Amino acid sequence: MAKKERRVEGFLSSFLSITYLLVFLLSVSVSLFSATAELSANYGFGDTLFSIYNEDIVNNRFSLSAELSYKAEEFEFLASLDAANDRLYNDSFVDSYYSGFYFSMGSSGISVNLGNANITFGKMHLSDVVDSPYSLFLSSMAFPRNTLRFSYEDSNFLYTTHWTELTNLLDSSTATDLRERYRGMNYKVYATKFGNFRFGYQEADIYVGTTFDLEYFANPIPGFFIQYVNDNGRPYSEGLGEANYVAGFFLDYSDNDKYAYAQILVDDINANRFLHPESYQNPDKIAWSAGGKLDTPFGTFALYHAGATKYTFQPSAESGNQQFYGYTYYSNFLYKQVDGKDMIFPLEMLYAGYKYGENNVAFRLEYESTAPKGLFANVEYVVLGERSPINAWNDSKSSVSGTHLLDDPVLEHRLIGNVTYLLDFPCNLCFIFSTDVGYIWNKSVLTQADDGVKKPFLKPQLGNNVPYFSLTTGLNFSFSF
Numbered sequence: 001m002a003k004k005e006r007r008v009e010g011f012l013s014s015f016l017s018i019t020y021l022l023v024f025l026l027s028v029s030v031s032l033f034s035a036t037a038e039l040s041a042n043y044g045f046g047d048t049l050f051s052i053y054n055e056d057i058v059n060n061r062f063s064l065s066a067e068l069s070y071k072a073e074e075f076e077f078l079a080s081l082d083a084a085n086d087r088l089y090n091d092s093f094v095d096s097y098y099s100g101f102y103f104s105m106g107s108s109g110i111s112v113n114l115g116n117a118n119i120t121f122g123k124m125h126l127s128d129v130v131d132s133p134y135s136l137f138l139s140s141m142a143f144p145r146n147t148l149r150f151s152y153e154d155s156n157f158l159y160t161t162h163w164t165e166l167t168n169l170l171d172s173s174t175a176t177d178l179r180e181r182y183r184g185m186n187y188k189v190y191a192t193k194f195g196n197f198r199f200g201y202q203e204a205d206i207y208v209g210t211t212f213d214l215e216y217f218a219n220p221i222p223g224f225f226i227q228y229v230n231d232n233g234r235p236y237s238e239g240l241g242e243a244n245y246v247a248g249f250f251l252d253y254s255d256n257d258k259y260a261y262a263q264i265l266v267d268d269i270n271a272n273r274f275l276h277p278e279s280y281q282n283p284d285k286i287a288w289s290a291g292g293k294l295d296t297p298f299g300t301f302a303l304y305h306a307g308a309t310k311y312t313f314q315p316s317a318e319s320g321n322q323q324f325y326g327y328t329y330y331s332n333f334l335y336k337q338v339d340g341k342d343m344i345f346p347l348e349m350l351y352a353g354y355k356y357g358e359n360n361v362a363f364r365l366e367y368e369s370t371a372p373k374g375l376f377a378n379v380e381y382v383v384l385g386e387r388s389p390i391n392a393w394n395d396s397k398s399s400v401s402g403t404h405l406l407d408d409p410v411l412e413h414r415l416i417g418n419v420t421y422l423l424d425f426p427c428n429l430c431f432i433f434s435t436d437v438g439y440i441w442n443k444s445v446l447t448q449a450d451d452g453v454k455k456p457f458l459k460p461q462l463g464n465n466v467p468y469f470s471l472t473t474g475l476n477f478s479f480s481f
């Protein structure tokens with residue numbers, strides 16, 4: 001047998017073995033009731049989110065996924081596993097055993113309903129309280145992370161506390177400061193409900209020195225007061241005293257055929273404009289989002305808008321450490337590809353909050369057809385300036401006085417549309433067709449900052465104009481047993 005054939009056989013054998021194992025474990029645990037399994041295969045050609053940031057990305061790619069789930073009134077179980085040959089990530093067995101494929105975790109976890117309360121945990125992606133592609137506190141990008149959520153909701157009140165693991169990428173064997181080794185974050189929602197409206201307060205507390213902080217998760221007091229009391233100590237300080245607090249509000253409305261919302265996030269507000277207008281003006285770090293959707297006889301239409309000022313979601317520069325507090329899943333966006341090439345991890349997948357991060361405005365129009373069913377379309381326009389989620393002031397040693405938004409000499413513009421069609425066949429088989437077409441003007445490039453910490457940022461480059469095109473086809477098969 002040829003070496004390549006052995007690799008292909010080894011990959012398929014491994015993938016099927018893992019799938020059979022998941023099916024077996026689930027069937028044993030739920031032998032008295034039924035579960036659902038889904039198998040998907042997709043072929044893609046052309047650009048991806050990775051190719052916006054990196055050159056020489058594999059144009060042809062194939063992916064497989066297996067998912068097992070069970071859902072009852074009080075319990076939900078989900079386990080999923082993906083395999084792809086796009087060579088985006090480093091895997092020591094990708095060529096020797098799996099014929100160019102690597103495995104990754106899909107969203108997997110357990111959810112338990114206890115009347116009005118719910119507990120969810122696992123490696124999952126959990127959504128923001130607002131239904132939007134531009135949600136500010138929890139990203140709309142489906143990127144599973146280790147998480148734990150408790151939520152309570154009745155006809156008048158909603159409360160959520162939600163922990164997510166964040167990761168530092170420093171060498172833990174040489175880092176002596178715990179703040180350089182561990183990060184985590186806790187998200188909370190306090191909301192009241194009246195008629196079709198909900199109004200609430202949201203916050204996120206990003207802390208370093210530990211992965212999970214029980215008090216931020218279990219204490220319903222807002223994180224600002226937890227940080228203040230513990231830092232000062234009663235009588236002794238508790239924890240490492242390193243945390244960043246961001247907060248905001250949301251208002252939404254929903255009924256049978258429409259949904260609308262508005263949301264704001266504040267990391268820092270310039271109080272000097274009122275207290276000391278003649279002195280240095282701190283930059284406002286603010287993000288906003290608004291939009292909604294409407295069901296009509298011709299289909300569902302949706303319109304969304306969001307934006308954020310410069311420096312929002314960035315880490316602090318306190319104590320000279322440029323990797324504290326960044327509201328990101330990882331504390332870096334550079335890594336080594338399977339072939340040893342330096343890769344930029346797309347910032348839209350890196351931010352734990354608003355997916356475009358700082359210094360941008362975005363607009364998105366969506367449509368879902370009533371007839372034919374399964375037809376979806378959207379178009380998005382985004383303007384981005386200089387940005388870096390790992391360097392507190394991009395290429396400056398400190399912030400520039402005043403609030404800034406898209407005032408850089410060159411700006412990146414993206415205009416990309418998508419059409420997706422899902423065609424159902426008998427026997428629970430679904431055919432998937434999706435294409436993206438667009439253009440990017442002044443595409444940003446990686447630039448080394450000339451400041452004290454020398455951490456890179458993304459800078460729009462004049463004349464760096466590129467088309468954007470991708471095509472994806474696939475099959476999805478589901479069955480119950």
